[in-house]
Amino acid sequence: MSTKGHVMTEKARIEALLNKQVPDRVPMWPFVPNGFAVVYNGLTIADAYTNPQGLYDSLRRTARDFGWVFYPVMVYAAHGAWEFGGDVRMPTGKYDQAPVVTRHPIERDEDVYNLKWPGPDSGFIPTARRFAELAKIEDLDNKPFRATIAAGVAYGLACQVAGLNRILKWLIRKPDLAHDLIRQISEWSIGGLPGQIERIGVDRVLGTCGGPMGSNQLISARQFVEFALPDIKEGQARLRALGVRNTYVHICGEHNDNLPYWAQVDFGDPGIIGIGPEISLERAAELFPHHIILGNLNPAIIQTGTPSEVYEATRQCVESGKKLGGRYIFSPGCDLPPRAPVENVRMMSKAVEDHGWY
Amino acid sequence: MATEQRTEELIKGLYDAVLNMDDEGTLALSRAVLDEGVDAYYAITHGLTPAMEKVGQLYTDHVYFVPELLLCSDALYAGMDVLKPHIKTGRSERNRQIIIGTIEGDIHDIGKNLVKIMFEAAGWTVHDLGKDVLLQHFVDKQVAIGADVIALSALMTTSMLAMPTAIEMIKTKDPRVAIMVGGAPLTRDVALRYGADGYAQNAGEAVREAKEMLERLGR
Numbered sequence A: 001m002s003t004k005g006h007v008m009t010e011k012a013r014i015e016a017l018l019n020k021q022v023p024d025r026v027p028m029w030p031f032v033p034n035g036f037a038v039v040y041n042g043l044t045i046a047d048a049y050t051n052p053q054g055l056y057d058s059l060r061r062t063a064r065d066f067g068w069v070f071y072p073v074m075v076y077a078a079h080g081a082w083e084f085g086g087d088v089r090m091p092t093g094k095y096d097q098a099p100v101v102t103r104h105p106i107e108r109d110e111d112v113y114n115l116k117w118p119g120p121d122s123g124f125i126p127t128a129r130r131f132a133e134l135a136k137i138e139d140l141d142n143k144p145f146r147a148t149i150a151a152g153v154a155y156g157l158a159c160q161v162a163g164l165n166r167i168l169k170w171l172i173r174k175p176d177l178a179h180d181l182i183r184q185i186s187e188w189s190i191g192g193l194p195g196q197i198e199r200i201g202v203d204r205v206l207g208t209c210g211g212p213m214g215s216n217q218l219i220s221a222r223q224f225v226e227f228a229l230p231d232i233k234e235g236q237a238r239l240r241a242l243g244v245r246n247t248y249v250h251i252c253g254e255h256n257d258n259l260p261y262w263a264q265v266d267f268g269d270p271g272i273i274g275i276g277p278e279i280s281l282e283r284a285a286e287l288f289p290h291h292i293i294l295g296n297l298n299p300a301i302i303q304t305g306t307p308s309e310v311y312e313a314t315r316q317c318v319e320s321g322k323k324l325g326g327r328y329i330f331s332p333g334c335d336l337p338p339r340a341p342v343e344n345v346r347m348m349s350k351a352v353e354d355h356g357w358y
Numbered sequence B: 001m002a003t004e005q006r007t008e009e010l011i012k013g014l015y016d017a018v019l020n021m022d023d024e025g026t027l028a029l030s031r032a033v034l035d036e037g038v039d040a041y042y043a044i045t046h047g048l049t050p051a052m053e054k055v056g057q058l059y060t061d062h063v064y065f066v067p068e069l070l071l072c073s074d075a076l077y078a079g080m081d082v083l084k085p086h087i088k089t090g091r092s093e094r095n096r097q098i099i100i101g102t103i104e105g106d107i108h109d110i111g112k113n114l115v116k117i118m119f120e121a122a123g124w125t126v127h128d129l130g131k132d133v134l135l136q137h138f139v140d141k142q143v144a145i146g147a148d149v150i151a152l153s154a155l156m157t158t159s160m161l162a163m164p165t166a167i168e169m170i171k172t173k174d175p176r177v178a179i180m181v182g183g184a185p186l187t188r189d190v191a192l193r194y195g196a197d198g199y200a201q202n203a204g205e206a207v208r209e210a211k212e213m214l215e216r217l218g219r
Helices: A010-018 A034-040 A052-066 A109-114 A125-135 A154-162 A164-173 A175-191 A193-200 A221-241 A281-287 A299-304 A307-322 A342-355 B004-019 B023-035 B040-060 B066-086 B110-121 B135-145 B159-173 B188-193 B203-216
Strands: A087-089 A100-103 A147-150 A205-211 A246-251 A272-275 A292-297 A328-332 B097-102 B125-128 B149-153 B178-182
Touching: A034 A052, A034 A342, A052 A125, A052 A342, A109 A175, A147 A193, A154 A164, A154 A175, A154 A221, A164 A175, A164 A221, A164 B066, A175 A193, A175 A221, A193 A221, A205 A221, A272 A281, A281 A292, A281 A307, A292 A299, A292 A307, A299 A307, A299 A342, A299 B159, A299 B188, A307 A328, A307 A342, B004 B023, B004 B040, B004 B066, B023 B040, B023 B066, B040 B066, B040 B110, B040 B203, B066 B110, B097 B110, B097 B135, B110 B125, B110 B149, B110 B203, B135 B149, B135 B159, B149 B159, B149 B203, B159 B178, B178 B203
Parallel strands: A147 A205, A205 A246, A246 A272, A272 A292, A292 A328, B097 B125, B097 B149, B149 B178
Antiparallel strands: A087 A100
């Protein structure tokens, strides 16, 4: 551990990285700890998706308790289906983790040609809007951003709108239909960016992107390039043109074959490249030589490991990250498990605090 | 009655049709198998099953991905649906039986479905309980049919927490059944910690893992 002690706040550390400077210590920025935060604060997992004030307060308190970057965002992976007219079920069961789609808005081929764009009060949009209004108010020393704006997510949304099985078969059997659906969603998504920027401005606004649906656990790099990448490039280019300086992309799952294509996207200068344990920090750093790399502790170990195993795995991750020339943020490689033992999360944070100093 | 040469032509045709995701081809060839008097069981075990094994290998090797796997399985089922009702009864060998399901709290069933396909292609009798399956349902099904293997799937870190409970509940009722688990957040170590007998990292490995698990357990 450095003898310097705490010099910089978490916000200052992130700002240093965005200005291409080396912070005093590796920042801790767990990717979407929302489920964990509400459970840690005595709420239910469903509150992470239904209760903006409860989620905001939980995230703020949890980030403070564990010494993390406070990154207020209210999201879920199956986003899209509800907004386009389908149904979701909130996580109320003993083993539930997140909202799940119970009916997709597209169930037949012809539904693609009758797709209705979401209105301002469709699905999750009003809840997310209430959360965003809360998130932009406070200026805290661990909160580098006051708002987020997503772009380049049309392929992932299409998977939720039509259902994964259907989309995956269309990629080969009915590629024109898949392209048509993705194009419509892309037009809606990218077309809405100027209006969002008008409302929230660009100051301390972070672009976001990513998701698991394009991973090589599901599709090939060729399919990723044909169906997902064009919208990602266009969406991110639009964000840059609108003045959003940086994007945090969560490259979720096993994307090793896709990684050179992700590297073609303009995620800002610098972008924040979040990766899971399926991709090595070294490979990400090689392919994204001018960006910040975020990751990539296996979330499962936080759930299933002993405190000492979590500490050691985190230490190894941080030691690898520190070799990237100061452009590294520590995070689990995906959502912090909502029911992770608190002692494990404490040991994860302690390992960064003990070993993260430059 | 087809000649030996014609039989092999049909079998190779079935193999290629599955591999090429050609469900109409598989359907037509399966009908030809029956029309020309080729044994349906032979056509499945020498045409469809090896084709799906090859598909599993291509998936493991990152040549095929899930879209290809789904379409290959459509072709497989197109043939199976035609041929299965014509398998002659009275065969001496007993099919292995597996109960499979995505565990309570989890609706992600694509991985489970791929594993199911591989077991069906390998000739196992598969009892698919679906997704978000209540733990007691696995127990009840096992008590009812006495399967050789139960396969539990989970994609989420919360739903995987149901696994040790499910395994304990099942083993309490039937200590002999072999239980394997799979899903993104799991590892072999975690599977063992949870009391499972086996773990498969992906669908391509699942059948081999099940066979090895049964051998290890002497069953």
